[in-house]
Amino acid sequence: MPDYTGRYTGVVLDEAISRGSEKLVEISKRGCVLFETIYPADWLRIDDVNLEVALIILLRTHPLTLLKRLQNKRWPEEKVIENVLAEAFNIIAEQLLPWEHDVIEVDTTQLTPREAAEAILGRVMEWETGIRIDWLSDPIVEEEIPRWLSRLDSDKYRLGV
Numbered sequence: 290m291p292d293y294t295g296r297y298t299g300v301v302l303d304e305a306i307s308r309g310s311e312k313l314v315e316i317s318k319r320g321c322v323l324f325e326t327i328y329p330a331d332w333l334r335i336d337d338v339n340l341e342v343a344l345i346i347l348l349r350t351h352p353l354t355l356l357k358r359l360q361n362k363r364w365p366e367e368k369v370i371e372n373v374l375a376e377a378f379n380i381i382a383e384q385l386l387p388w389e390h391d392v393i394e395v396d397t398t399q400l401t402p403r404e405a406a407e408a409i410l411g412r413v414m415e416w417e418t419g420i421r422i423d424w425l426s427d428p429i430v431e432e433e434i435p436r437w438l439s440r441l442d443s444d445k446y447r448l449g450v
Contacts, residue, residue, distance in 0.1 A: 330385060346409055347385060353430070392418055393409060
């Protein structure tokens with residue numbers, strides 16, 4: 290879908306989620322499904338999808354580390370800041386609170402991909418669920434948020450735009 294927001298971001302429409310949910314239900318009838326998304330709450334809230342969610346893996350990265358990683362991708366600055374702020378404000382984590390008993394949260398900040406996989410498997414084996422990371426309680430993150438916000442074009446981020 291074209292980006293009508295001007296923020297260089299993927300736009301997911303309700304119709305697309307609905308069509309995707311129908312496909313997901315069809316596939317899930319064949320057995321276990323691994324589904325990767327950056328919009329988990331949107332998929333989990335679909336009323337006509339009666340999926341049994343066994344596990345949600347929530348990968349987190351400290352916002353300052355995420356900033357550096359995303360800047361290395363050479364994305365537009367606003368896209369980087371938008372993603373960093375979403376992590377700093379715990380947006381996805383908070384959306385998943387209704388399913389917290391099914392969430393395995395892993396801080397990948399200092400982990401290699403192999404170490405992250407091992408951390409996930411270890412938490413699955415122990416069934417260590419819950420959402421505990423709160424970047425807003427970190428004074429460094431709290432100090433950076435106004436600077437990050439000042440780097441955004443506020444007109445693009447008004448509700449209803």
